[in-house]
Amino acid sequence: MAFASLFTLLDDIAAIMDDVAVMTKMAAKKTAGVVGDDLALNANQVTGVRAERELPIIWAVAKGSLINKLILIPVALILAVFAPVLIVPLLMLGGAYLCFEGVEKLWHKFAHRHHHDTETTTQPENESTSEADKIKGAIRTDFILSAEIIIIALGVVKDYDTMVKxxxxxxxxxxMTVLVYGLVAILVKLDDFGAYLVRQGKAKLGNALLWFMPWFMRGLSVVGTLAMFLVGGGIFVHNWGWLHETLHALHWDSGIMEMLSSLVVGLLVGAICCAIVLPIMKWREHKSPN
Structure with missing residues (x-):
């Protein structure tokens, strides 16, 4: 009887692990798009950082990302059981925050370029503060993307028991954390690898890498900003009932039209959020004592 019970237990464990493997593979496919955006956004966070600080910043953000997921997974499981109706509104709130960040970033880039250049050249002593702000901002952004990844994965396993979930x-x-931040670490150190190749006598390949990487990182910066609108706008497109139905009726809910719709919705949501939030932030700045 003891052996029979043991074999039954082992068979149950094997069945659970088989379900976990299959469902993890399916969830990974479903979340691949968000992971791509996550990669672009996080590589963008270390653009312009001194070479020796790149890996420490990535490591700090990766640890923050793991903490985010340790918070989000139990919360998602609890919400799925006790308050599933709150999942979509919370996800849309996070999408609005991403859109807000994207529009705010564009606003500061184009409207305050001269002010930003002056600040960075006249206040080098604030570099450590800037680094801390980069890390905090990256962890906040990761929180939203991690939430979407967890919710998508939860949707894949919604019909399975709690252990499999x-x-x-x-x-x-x-x-996903190991994949994203491992790839980010590799990307940001490719220029150092190019310099190493030059020192080793492989000047052609090394110089090609050194020439290519600044352009690649600038391109990744643009992709990272677009990703904010695509992810944030996409959350609204997929979860706002009448909008989703309208786009479906127009056959704009797939392919390039879906991406374009998400981009436009993301820009509009971000602009509305900025129109509301930025004046309040400015008012609070003026009201608070110096």
Whole structure:
């Protein structure tokens, strides 16, 4: 009887792990688009940082990302059981924050370029503060993207029991964090690898890398900003009932038209959020004592 019980237990464990493997693979496919945006956004966070500080910043953000997922996974499981109606509104709130960040970033880039250049050249002593702000901003952005990844993965395993849900969500959470921040670390150090190749006598390949990487990182910066609108706008496109139905009726809910719709919606949502939030922030700045 003892052996029969043991074999039954092992068979149950094997069945659970088989379900976990299959569901993790499916969830990984579903979340691949968000992970691509996550990669672009996080590589963008270390653009312009001194070479020796790139990996420490990435490591700090990766640790923050893991903490985000350790918070989000239990919360998602609790909401799925007790308050599933709150999941979509919270996801849309996060999408609005991403859109707001994207528009605010564009506003500061184009409207305050001269002020920003003066500030960076006259206040080098604030570099450590700037680094801390970069890390905090990256972790906040990661929180929204991690939430979407966890919610998408939860949707894939919604019909499975709690143990499978927990194992799949943790596998996706940890796996995606390692993948994204591992790739970011490789990308930001490719220019150093180019310099190493030059020192080793492989000047042609090394110089090609050194020439290519600044352009690549600038391109990734643009992609990262677009990703904010695509992810944030996409959350509204997929979860706002009448908008989703309208786009479906117009056959704009797939392919390039879906991306364009998400981009436009993201820009509009971000602009509305900025029109509301930025004046309040400015008013609070003037009201607070110096």
């Amino acid at each position: 927990i194992l799949v969500l943790f596998a996706i959470g940890v796996g």
